[in-house]
Amino acid sequence: MAKKRENAPSNMTVTAKQTPPDLSPIENLLAMAKDDMANVDSIIIERMQSSVGMIPDLAEHLVGAGGKRLRPLLTIAAAHLCKYAGEHHYKLAAAVEFIHSATLLHDDVVDLSAKRRGKKAANLIWGNAPSILVGDFLFARSFNLMVETNSIKALGILSTASSVIAEGEVQQLAGLRDVEMSTETYMQVIGAKTAALFAAAAEVSAVISKSDAPKQSALRTYGQELGLAFQLVDDVLDYGGYEITLGKSIGDDFREGKMTLPVILAYKNAVRGANKTAMAFWQRVIVEHKQTEVDLEIATNYLMQVNALETTLDAARQHIQNAKSALDVFENDDEIKPWKTALIRLADFVVSRVS
């Protein structure tokens, strides 16, 4: 599978709505939304410009590097699901990507990250200060874009998502090295720091297309559940052992002492079984935050022993199921069906990419 994807054309030349069999579900969606995403990209490039040269330089490093554009793609796909006929979804999609980019820039300073999207993290090239300020700039610009859509409701959804994201990040920070973090707290954290933006990205398209409440709620649920699954899988990938990574360094979360579901499960298991060696290990590497080179491998072994990665993936699979079911409210007519199918395949792919 991975091999096939590598052979897929990187500079896609397919026209919209064709679905060559070699494409992964995300590439397929990108191909279907090719013209839309070209509009989104040109807004992104135009709006990250500034007479202050350091801003486009740094923004280009991150935003221009591509990334998956998963969140704006959600906005676009959701607009098709709602048969939206206007053009505001381009600006909202760009705004969503700007919010995401701003949080990435700030996260990398907060986490002291070394890599982002397979490249050296911006804070290590330009320093913390420009990363913070350019993040602020992109965040502000995202609101400029929303204002231009004239939709107070969309602004409300995305500004609320933004404050929820920040809350999630702070909660995660407060729980750093708290090896006894509960599953509930963890799910709250990822619901806020990751899923809230996925949910808002999809929901705003229902709002601007004046879809009914069940459809708005369905898209919100799809985004939220997809986001939860996405983060759970991301947390599993931090421990390697799976083929496909996300351009992020393996072991980043572990080295920071970040609590993720696999670690929560493994520690709980150690406590339940009174496994003092395992408890001492997690205490040392997480709470005392004393780690050596080999500890990531040892941690991964502990996680494997108690099936923590697989259990986390099971949880992700459940959220994917919820995401897919939410789309049931959408009709299966010729216009909607291809997009609905593509979003269902995307959801499956979020989990299947690691198995």
Next chain:
Amino acid sequence: MAKKRENAPSNMTVTAKQTPPDLSPIENLLAMAKDDMANVDSIIIERMQSSVGMIPDLAEHLVGAGGKRLRPLLTIAAAHLCKYAGEHHYKLAAAVEFIHSATLLHDDVVDLSAKRRGKKAANLIWGNAPSILVGDFLFARSFNLMVETNSIKALGILSTASSVIAEGEVQQLAGLRDVEMSTETYMQVIGAKTAALFAAAAEVSAVISKSDAPKQSALRTYGQELGLAFQLVDDVLDYGGYEITLGKSIGDDFREGKMTLPVILAYKNAVRGANKTAMAFWQRVIVEHKQTEVDLEIATNYLMQVNALETTLDAARQHIQNAKSALDVFENDDEIKPWKTALIRLADFVVSRVS
């Protein structure tokens, strides 16, 4: 004068619109707007709450510590000038204060500040990460508040101001230690990083009260010019020698190698007079950023020698003149006149407080 102000009641009990002679112009405005500001304060306190405890703790440290509340006060005073009859100005004033607080939190990380509002800076107590994230939270919450006013125009003005502020901060950063910075670049920087929010804070009240274009423009100009003067005076105060400080550490800008108008003027003067000792001094402390304990005093002496602080204050006085003239478009009826007079006195005070 300063003595008298110290004797003024710190917990004001005067009722609105009374103007006891002992109050400074800013205290006078606060007294006139007492009921309004109580509304603003309760919104501020309510909206900085979060179930994530670290957020209100940190926000309270900064926002609750008071500060001058100068920017929300502008919004309130401008609303009175426009005879605004609604309640949205409270939320906009709180939003303005949140934007300001967010930039302070981020600035302190960027500048590695030790003090803020006379207290230890938040980044030194909680660390950089929470300061960045709580800044993001307050910024997002400011947009939540704006959304509730239902005014797309106000949102446009404040989101544009926010991106301009970030641009100004980045431009300032790019010009750090550039001893040859031009006066034009410097004025651009302070126009963006400081004056843009003053301008927006005043302008939004004209917008929500549906005042005509000349009034909207007048309030924008008043805010912009007041902001420029405010920053120029702030830059002068960094070199001490004046009685009243702003709760910030004297010499902060100097120690960072930040270029401000006094330094620009002094360096230009040294170049013009081929004063090699002075040029070498500024090169060392700013460009090479090699400073010893005594250098702040030496710098202040150099600035005094060439009248750079007084020239900077002259520039501030000119902007104050512009600010005051802008208010001419407002009538002098019984309702408007007290506020107009108070804003004129406030403008004068921005410069007179240092002389």
